Each structure stands twice: as C-alpha cells, then as structure tokens.
Amino acid sequence: MTKRVVVLAGDGIGPEIIAEAVKVLNVLQQRAGLAIHTEAALVGGAAIDVTGYPLPKETLDLAQKADAVLLGAVGGYQWEHLDIRIRPEKGLLGLRAGLDLFANLRPVVLFPQLRHASTLKAKVVAGLDILIVRELIGGIYFGQPRGIRTLANGERQGYNTLVYSESEIERVAHVAFALAQKRSKRLCSVDKANVLEATELWREVVTRVGKDYPDVSLSHLYVDNAAMQLVRAPKQFDVMLTTNLFGDILSDLASMLSGSIGMLPSASLDKNNKGLYEPIHGSAPDIAGQNKANPLATILSVAMMLRHSLNEAAMADQIEQAVSDVLSQGIRTADICQAGETPVSTSAMGDAVVAALAAGLE
Ligand code: IPM
Numbered sequence: 001m002t003k004r005v006v007v008l009a010g011d012g013i014g015p016e017i018i019a020e021a022v023k024v025l026n027v028l029q030q031r032a033g034l035a036i037h038t039e040a041a042l043v044g045g046a047a048i049d050v051t052g053y054p055l056p057k058e059t060l061d062l063a064q065k066a067d068a069v070l071l072g073a074v075g076g077y078q079w080e081h082l083d084i085r086i087r088p089e090k091g092l093l094g095l096r097a098g099l100d101l102f103a104n105l106r107p108v109v110l111f112p113q114l115r116h117a118s119t120l121k122a123k124v125v126a127g128l129d130i131l132i133v134r135e136l137i138g139g140i141y142f143g144q145p146r147g148i149r150t151l152a153n154g155e156r157q158g159y160n161t162l163v164y165s166e167s168e169i170e171r172v173a174h175v176a177f178a179l180a181q182k183r184s185k186r187l188c189s190v191d192k193a194n195v196l197e198a199t200e201l202w203r204e205v206v207t208r209v210g211k212d213y214p215d216v217s218l219s220h221l222y223v224d225n226a227a228m229q230l231v232r233a234p235k236q237f238d239v240m241l242t243t244n245l246f247g248d249i250l251s252d253l254a255s256m257l258s259g260s261i262g263m264l265p266s267a268s269l270d271k272n273n274k275g276l277y278e279p280i281h282g283s284a285p286d287i288a289g290q291n292k293a294n295p296l297a298t299i300l301s302v303a304m305m306l307r308h309s310l311n312e313a314a315m316a317d318q319i320e321q322a323v324s325d326v327l328s329q330g331i332r333t334a335d336i337c338q339a340g341e342t343p344v345s346t347s348a349m350g351d352a353v354v355a356a357l358a359a360g361l362e
C-alpha cells in the first residue's frame, strides 16, 4: 500500500538539506519499488510569511493523516522579534505535541571514517554508539503556567514550570527500556533528582518501570555529571533516557562526539511508531542559501523513517551503507573536513550519496 509522507522543508538550510533527502527518496521510488506519495507543506518562518502562523491548520491536518513526516529545520533571524507564541519554533513544538510524539530517538554514532573529525581524541570516541531517548512533549517545554509577568514592584519576572506526571514518565521509559533490550542492555536515566522534585519522581518511576525489564541494567546520573561523563568517557553509555530539556542539551553536546552536529538524525515517535524525522541541528541561518550545509543528518533521518515508520528496514540499511561509502571515498562537507581536505557542496554530497545508493541497488 502506498504510504503518505509529508515533507516540511522549513527555514534556513532546511530547503537545501531536504532537497538532497528527497533525491534519495526518489531513487528508492524509481529503483527499489518504494511505494510512497510525498506532499510538501509549510512550517516555521516559511509558514509565518505566508499565513501568519508557524503551524497552519492545513499542515497539521496533513501531518496527522500521513504515515510519516520529514522535516528540515525551523527558525531564523527575521522572526526573532515575534511574540514567542508565534515564533517558528512553535511550529515544530506544535507538530510534536499535535502528533503525540513523546519519544525522541537521537542516535549518536561515529562513522569510523570520521574519528579524526571529532574535537575529542580519536581513542575516546572510536566505536561510539549511543542512543539518546528524549521525552519530547512534556517537561518545562510545555509546562503551565509560563510567561513573563510584572511584579508588584514593577519588575518583570519570567517563569516556566517543570512538570512530569507518572504516565508521561512511564511511556517514554518503556520505549527506552525496550530499545535497550535490543542493544547492549544498559540504560542510564538522567535527572536532577537532588534538586528538582519533578525529576525525583522521574527517577522513582523509571526505577519502577525497570522491574519489567530485569535483563536491562539501569543506572541513574545527575545531568551535570552526565554532561561531564559524556565528554570524559562517552563509550560507557549505551541508551540514555532524558527529560525534554536535558535531552535537548545533552544531544547537542553528544553530537560533537560524532564529529559534527551535521551528522545526527532523529526520530520522534508516537505510541504506534508514526513519526516525524528531522536532523537534530537547527536552521543555521548563517550559512543558509550557500549550498554548504551537511545534508547527511537529514539523509540519515530518511533511513530512520524507512526503518521505524515505513517498514522498509532493508532500504534504511542501504542508505546508511551509501553514506558510509561516500565517507570512505573522502567526500566531506565543510563541517567534517580535516586540514588539507576540500569541502564539497550540499548538493554534491547529496549526489554522491544518490550515486552510491544507486550503485548498491544494481
Ligand atoms: C531540537 C531543537 C528544538 C528543541 C527547537 C528548534 C525548538 O533545538 O530539536 O533539539 O529545542 O527541541
């Protein structure tokens, strides 16, 4: 049956990296029998410019009816002055919430060809393979009340609320434990239980859920220590389970272990594995329109989409192999170049992946 994929390019480098991901999908449609129907729609600043809203109803409706959503990135300087409730980022947050995508999977894998691209020593990162499972539609990102208020003395005060209910913790913990079971059976849950009650409950509930997974060894770290350990000895980790905010921060940190944030894909899943797929990086307005962004995180997000939502695991493997082949050929965008290497453009990188993929399909 033909599956429906909604493609949301968004802002900044979004359209450039999405164009390369679409080339990859096209090859699979033409050469490997991938049965999908793609539709493009507006989100983020691009949607604000046309409709006044970062998440037009039409886009949310399309996304809700689709089997999967592929997204580039949102945000840019020109929208930063807008009220926070209608900024581009709200389009992405609205999609995540509107599709009930509570589990965000962020694999941090170092391709061996890039072990010298990391700012950390090669021996510290060689062989790295971590999976961050980030809670995505709760916590301080969505907690009420929130806002900026004026106190009696006339001073303004900003406030946000960190809330987690037991059911919110349980459902994402189950996802993380089930994934850990399929990997090396180690799960590290990250919290700040020594200071924040919401994460004291987090630790308690994760421990309780762990009783259902006796073969998984569970550990807990405070987030400050987890950040330090990720840089000191990252290979100690297999699956890491985090709150929304801690996962946002730690996944950016962890991305540098893999050489570049331009390499890391993500999947955001609901309880039925319907998902939204996007690179973990942002819209990089400083290099937008210059054809120099790394499209590999988005192309690897397509692989995750095929595996998790479209039931095409073999095609996912083929994309990952094609990316690996291209890196073996020494093809590099600027973010993963070493001294003496010449960077290729976004589109040249996409073409190289398409060529390697097509060769693999013959
Ligand atoms: C991410 C991004 C988003 C987030 C922004 C763009 C809202 O940083 O996906 O990590 O904070 O979740």
Ligand code: MG
Pocket (backbone or CB within 6 Å): 248, 249, 252, 280
């Ligand atoms: Mg982030």
